[in-house]
Amino acid sequence: MTKSRREIIGIKSVSKIYNLGDTIVKALDNVSLSINENDYISIMGPSGSGKSTLMNIIGCLDVPTKGTYKFNNEKISDMNDNQLANIRNEKIGFVFQTFNLLPKLNSIQNVEVPLVYSSLGRAERSLKAKEALKIVGLEDRMSHKPNELSGGQRQRVAIARALVNEPSIILADEPTGNLDSKSGTEILNFFDSLHKAGNTLIIVTHEDSVAKRAKRRIEIFDGKITLDE
């Protein structure tokens, strides 16, 4: 079964170098990584290790200085801003530590944000947003604004937003960092179920308990991958 899974992300000898005047910082140093469909990966590393940079590159928010990055066999490293925006819109679902919901919008409107930048009409957007909210179990909180929701509920709205475009991968950056342990566990259980449903998940964390749930652990230090199992 493992062999038949399709490769989604292919990173080959990727470096990200920041030139800060006198000093040159290698945030990523010759990293290679392959991620397949339905992988469940945790990325760990201390701050400054380069895990954020790796996240940003995987999430198409940034492009590598050297090396090639292929997403679904498309070469990301050569793309312009608009093409990257398009990939982010259609293929990647982001979940952030601080949820990043827009405070003036209700749950449905927040979930609709990625769809606004696709070509869907209003009715279709609303329908899809409602479906996504049902998946995360918030069908009774659809017209609530973020300040009327608990932390766990907010993160679930954020996950619904990540799911709404049926992305190829879900990229979560410290998704339980701002949650109490009960809601954190709830969210992680939900990630497990998403994995079982066939989704590809990448979770960046510094908590061992979170990393243990993943089927594959990657550790990164000083811009290099030190563990991949």
Added chain:
Amino acid sequence: MNKIIKNILIGFSAIRSSFTRVFLTSIGLTIGIFTVSIVTAAVSSVDREFAKSIQSIGNDKIYVGRMPWSFEFDWWNYRNRPEIKEESLDYINQYSEYVTQSSMKQNYWTKATYENKASWLQMNGVYPNYNDMMTGTKVVNGRFFSENEWKLQRRVAIIGGSVGEGFFDGEDPIGKKIRLGGVSFEVIGELEKTGSFTPTGSLDQVIIMPTTTFQRILTRWTWNEFVLQIDPNNREKAKEEVRMIMRVARKLKPDEEDNFAVNSADAFTKQFNQMKIAIAGMGLLVTSISLIVSGIGIMNVMFVSVRERTKEIGLRKAMGATNSDILTQFLSEAIAIAIIGGTMGILLIRTTLYFIGSAIANIDINGMGSAIDLQMDLLLTFYTFMVCVFLGLIAGMVPARTAAKLNPIDALRHE
């Protein structure tokens, strides 16, 4: 296209959440639009009134009088000039190639009375053919006086368009007897109301009669003019020719200056245009200052808005918004602010003009009410609207570009 509309809607919805700020900012533009509109309305209505007056002076007329038509009226220089005499008109009729018709026009102000009503009006003594030479108005009720009535010095009068209202309370003026300078005249005709002014006063507040009657009953000492009909294409040649004939008629030596003036509407136009440019120039200055100031206000608010919502911009970009999506969103916000200000300005100006209009209609001095008619049409409103959109676009461009160019990673990290 659909996407652009979605971004515009996002931009507009931002207005609601910071309405006080937006409202205060847009007041700047309200004042700007208000001044623009006042100036435009003033210039265009003065212009329109002027065009109407020029029309009644006539493009195809030249006038010979004692004094030139000028705003820089050097009265002391002209007061000793001899009166224009009827004899000179015979010379002109005899020698001019360009003048096709001519009439004497004598002016005199006197009291007109009917029953217990009295008013100071301008009397005009003219020739019978003046009927064919009037521009901008004509006899609409009754008739003009005849050749015979002129010869026989009959006491007949044709009244201006707004004389009748004052005297006869809507009754038909024809056949009524009015007293002019104490002598009874029969009203035989009434002119069409024009609402125009000429250098010698309103056309609607005159009483026209034969020169013969005029001289017998009223006065021989009057302000006389010749009204000469010409082909407007030959106006300059005609003026020069008439000037020469007048010099001969008055036996002026070559080194003597003219002691009369040949006037035409175009001289008046030149004077008027200078005045109009001065008004418009002042207006433009005030206007552009207020527009620039309000533009800076909008730009400032937009920079604040972009700063406040840096995180939102980062999030939207992570969710797939392109640079142009963000640009459209913030430009729409700026334009919306400008439109709010502009709309308030348009409403303000409309209300003001409405009240000015009704105030003027109540004070009808010499029929001036109909003359000053400030007009604000739909086209002007549309232009104002476009100015707002344009201003919003200009003022919003730099902040919106700043927003569009934000790096999503940095923007997301922004607190």
